[in-house]
Amino acid sequence: MDFQFGINYNNKSDEELMVFIIKGKEKAFNELYExxxxxxxxxxxxxxxxxxxxxxxxxQDLFLKVIEKAEAFDHTKNFSVWIYSIAYNMCKNEYRNNSIKADKTISLDLENVNKKTVPATIINIENNHSLFKKCLDIELEKLNKKHSLAFTLRHQDNLSIKEISDIMECSEGTVKSRLFYASKKLAVTLKKFNSDKY
Known part of the structure; x- marks a missing residue:
């Protein structure tokens, strides 16, 4: 369905979105990212x-590859298989680059990919530990204001990338960049919480 001011990308298939990405439609990319x-x-x-x-x-590298290799994607094929294949090869390259001999074979099992589970090391704002919240607040204060705000709007207020871009008056790509930066910094400074005891 087309709206007066543009296309409703939410209703498009992954494969259709790739066609729009080839045409330079940023909102199509944002939809795939989401x-x-x-x-x-x-x-x-x-x-x-x-x-x-x-x-x-x-x-971050993977989604850059999606943009760079968009024209190489056959839109008659399954996008999910294509993007997971790229991710799989990136993992293999990472093992190779680090000269690590993996005893376990990396398996690409699309059927068993959990679409909803988020690992414990992702900052979980719903965690009720007062110590965690206190430390998180302290670390957020140390971040660049724009990065801290983007993180708070996304993970505490559960706003979408689009909503945050409207509030901060910047592009959705800029919001994503700020979120990547904030998440990376917090993952390091709050490393001690990446444990079962928390």
Missing amino acids: RYSKRLFLFFYQKLYQNNDKAQDLL
Whole structure:
């Protein structure tokens, strides 16, 4: 369905969105990002030693590849398989680059990818530990104001990327960049909470 001021990308299939991305439609990319970013973060996190920083880095690189290789995608094929194949190869390259011999084979099992589960190392704002919240507040204060605000709006107020971009009067890409930066910094400064005892 087309709206007066543009296309409703929410109703488009992944494959249709890729066609729009090839045409330079930023909102189509944003829609794909919304659909896949969390589950692909989980994929990287599980495959690469539960390393939050590494998973965030590879997630950002992956979506850059989606843009760069958009024209190589056959829109008659399944997008989900295509993007997970790229993610899978990135994991294999990471093992190779680090000269790590993996005893376990990295398996690409699309059927068992949990689309809703988020790993414990992602900052969980719903965590009721007062110590965690106090430390989180302290670390958020140390961040650049714009990065801190983007993180708070996204993870505490549960606003969408689009809503945050409207509030902060910047592009959705800028919001994502700020969220990546804030998440990376917090993953390091709040590393002690990445434990079962918390």
